[in-house]
Amino acid sequence: MDTPIRVVVIGGGIVGLSTARALGERAERYRITVLEKEDEVALHQSGRNSGVLHSGVYYVPGSLKARLCTDGLRQMVDFCLEHSVPHDICGKVIVATKTTELPYLHEIQARGEANGVRCRLIDPEELSRLEPAARGVQALHVPDAGIVDYSAVCRAQRDLLSDDGHEVAFGAEVELVDPSGRTPRVRGEDIDMSADAVVNCAGLHADRIARASGAEPDMLIVPFRGIFYELREEARDLCRNLIYPVPDPEYPFLGVHLTRRT
Ligand SMILES: Cc1cc2nc3c(=O)[nH]c(=O)nc-3n(C[C@H](O)[C@H](O)[C@H](O)COP(=O)(O)OP(=O)(O)OC[C@H]3O[C@@H](n4cnc5c(N)ncnc54)[C@H](O)[C@@H]3O)c2cc1C
Incomplete structure (x- = not known):
């Protein structure tokens, strides 16, 4: 059997879970661990939003947003039908x-x-x-x-990852990724693991983790709060x-x- 490729995904929101599943579907060699600091998936933006399936009506034609939104709606509806998500x-x-x-x-x-x-x-x-x-x-x-129900979407993705032999670990807060060794090391208070690749999907904290890891992203996340x-x-x-x-x-x-x- 081919040597497994160990991938760590930081963040158990919809972006981290979807990234993990997309990688898992790409090749059986991937052994994926999602590290989530909370004790369940989707406790931040992904489970606390308006719950709207946007159609892509607003976006500039030809833009990535326009294409991904229209494709994403179709894929999301298929996913919901297949996995009985409301x-x-x-x-x-x-x-x-x-x-x-x-x-x-x-x-x-x-x-x-x-x-x-x-x-x-x-x-x-x-x-x-x-x-x-x-x-x-x-x-x-x-x-x-x-x-x-985006929380239900995320819970379904969590279960699919586990069924496929990947891991979603909770209470796992990442502080930084140390890129200095042969392979990157993911570190936190109770975390010290090496991986072949790390994907930072930490939502509103993604830029902080990137900076703590020595990267200099030319962007700043400006969070906005929704009141419902x-x-x-x-x-x-x-x-x-x-x-x-x-x-x-x-x-x-x-x-x-x-x-x-x-
Ligand atoms: C008010 C509001 C309303 C919205 N309404 C809609 C809508 O109706 N429809 C729509 O499609 N989109 C909507 N959005 C946008 C959508 O919610 C986000 O684009 C999406 O949820 C982002 O997902 P994410 O996985 O990047 O972030 P999150 O869901 O925030 O996930 C990030 C995860 O990373 C974890 N994390 C953070 N730091 C660390 C760390 N150091 N170590 C480990 N884990 C960490 C967090 O605990 C969290 O679970 C809305 C957004 C807002 C703010």
Whole structure:
């Protein structure tokens, strides 16, 4: 048998787990260990987000984001169907509440069409039929956007990795990767292991680990915090599916939105 290739993936969020699975599927020789500092997967961004399956409507045509988002949606839905992960392709509306927002709404429609995403401008009457509590001058309906339980996606990936003989270790906080030896060494308070390759998928801490390991990434992670409120039971019908504003192009956020959870 070929000599195994030992790979350490730092971080048990959706990026680390997906990276580990993609490597595991590439060759049987890979022996993968995911090191996660918490005691379960997806306890940070991956399990605390809006749970939206984005369609790729917003992104600049031809960009990596546009391609990965449209491909990723298809792959994610296939994964959910195969592994019984709760999800729903419920569609979404992006609502312009003022006429000044219309040029950017139309730009999003043009981008969506160029990216191969089904999307259609709708008038206030049709908006009311889809989302009776929403008001706007015009909206973009994106039927293939949806919702998913990303924590369940990550737990399914964790189990698949274990089934394939890889390891997901918890309570394993990495401090740095020492690249000075023949092979890199991953170190932490209770960790000292060598690997043939290390992949840093530590989410919002990825740049810190890179710097502590002697790398000089020419980027800085600027985290932003999402605040979520839950509608009371009697107010739940204010939102049937996904209602988004037209994002302000000055900011890298999609704006305050209403979502349904799986
Ligand atoms: C408010 C908000 C809403 C969002 N909504 C959506 C949405 O609706 N749809 C969507 O597709 N995307 C959404 N996103 C983006 C999405 O959540 C992230 O892109 C994705 O979860 C990033 O995954 P990750 O694995 O890189 O990071 P994380 O999920 O943060 O995973 C990183 C992991 O690394 C671990 N880690 C960190 N440091 C160490 C260390 N030193 N040693 C060991 N382990 C370590 C952490 O404990 C964590 O588990 C949203 C993001 C935010 C902030």
